[in-house]
Amino acid sequence: MENKQAPLPQNIEFHVSYLDTLSGRIELEAFSDRSAAERFADAQLKDEDSWAVVDVVVLQAAQQQERAQQLVA
Secondary structure: OOOOOOOOOOOEEEEEEEEEOOOOEEEEEEEOOHHHHHHHHHHOOOOOOOOEEEEEEEOOHHHHHHHHHHHHO
16 A cells, blocks of 8 residues: 655745753754755754754745745845
8 A cells, every 4th residue: 555645735844943952952943845854853863862853834924925035135
């Protein structure tokens, strides 16, 4: 049996939340590509106290417009 997943909508980002063990702060990075987000998350796992989570975030129309303006500016 073939496992088919529905394609993801175009209005999404991948947010990586992770613990910066040097500063002790929780940080966030946003990516447009899932594989890049997963690679970044994996790179944050440096010791036993490290953690990282990749979340799929659906952007609203206003957020998409703001992102487009940031790219133009």
